[in-house]
């Protein structure tokens with residue numbers, strides 16, 4: 001067996017075997033694989049439903065659909081969330097749509113009613129069933145689903161035997177909790193349909209190897225040699241400082257020198273992200289970055305300018321009253337930059353803003369998925385923007401900005417390319433795309449298929 005390079009995995013994590021980086025295209029195209037995922041993967045994993053701030057009051061609810069399942073999460077007490085299958089016990093009508101607030105759950109078909117804690121309240125003409133079995137209050141109450149939260153994110157799991165959320169997520173919380181996501185709120189949320197397999201979409205965001213070619217405009221401001229850590233089914237991507245120029249400098253591969261005056265570079269880099277992504281920096285931090293030009297001399301060393309820039313961000317957050325995380329440089333290094341939480345939750349973070357993705361299949365078509373994007377910011381409590389959910393049947397109709405548009409174009413081009421008779425296997429980079437290899441290990445484990453096995 002050929003030897004492949006090791007990824008920078010923590011001790012104990014497996015590196016990719018020579019064959020493991022070869023991924024049969026059927027994984028993304030086959031209805032048989034999609035069916036196995038529907039039966040063995042989605043019913044057993046913790047899935048993000050939304051944010052706690054969408055459930056502010058008793059009776060606030062959000063619904064979450066994936067494939068044939070519809071679940072709703074509802075606040076049943078000031079300190080309690082519950083989740084239920086979103087289906088009426090009478091003849092199976094869906095009960096709730098979207099999100100909202102209610103003090104009882106009424107079925108629109110024949111008028112049965114449930115309390116918000118799922119107990120049956122009213123069966124219209126209940127006497128008609130006199131003497132019938134399967135008609136006790138316990139039989140008719142809504143079927144509960146496990147729900148838990150992490151840092152403001154609400155998760156559900158359909159499997160009563162799955163590990164608790166904290167254990168499932170480990171070690172993500174111990175690495176990332178210092179960022180205090182629970183204090184962040186919606187800047188925007190967009191959900192779009194993309195014509196590609198959900199795994200193609202996940203994989204467009206769990207490696208940085210594509211950044212140089214896909215997001216060439218970013219080379220002006222950031223170096224691009226990535227490394228990854230594999231943590232069980234989850235992965236982390238990072239730009240190790242020892243392999244990269246400091247942020248703001250042009251990528252080494254461009255051959256461009258590091259400018260003597262880094263101030264305009266840093267300002268332009270942050271402005272570029274704001275203009276083309278509207279995420280990862282709070283608008284307040286973007287504005288504060290401009291202090292570099294007026295308060296520092298042109299010959300300020302790069303590392304000093306970077307330190308000052310972060311100081312300005314913190315000062316702006318403190319001045320507004322938004323707050324700032326207490327986080328040490330060691331914690332920043334351990335947290336890395338970009339995480340994939342198996343199977344379909346991916347996020348990148350800065351000190352007071354982050355970008356979060358959730359990807360799920362769009363019905364039974366293996367060539368279509370639903371992609372949610374959340375831009376979160378740490379706002380002054382009480383001064384958050386109103387929560388808005390945007391949904392687009394075609395991602396091309398959504399204003400995503402240049403960076404995400406570049407990614408989304410790749411996804412649909414990949415899905416088309418996979419169908420070519422001239423293509424049989426993807427070849428994931430064992431070093432800089434090890435999260436993709438790790439992701440497929442975990443998928444195979446849930447599906448019970450062997451490495452290299454081709455289905456459908």
Ligand code: FES
Pocket residue numbers: 088089090091092093107108109110111112
């Ligand atoms: S299906 Fe809900 S009341 Fe009949």
Ligand SMILES: [Fe+2]
Pocket residue numbers: 204210211214215403407
């Ligand atoms: Fe990208």
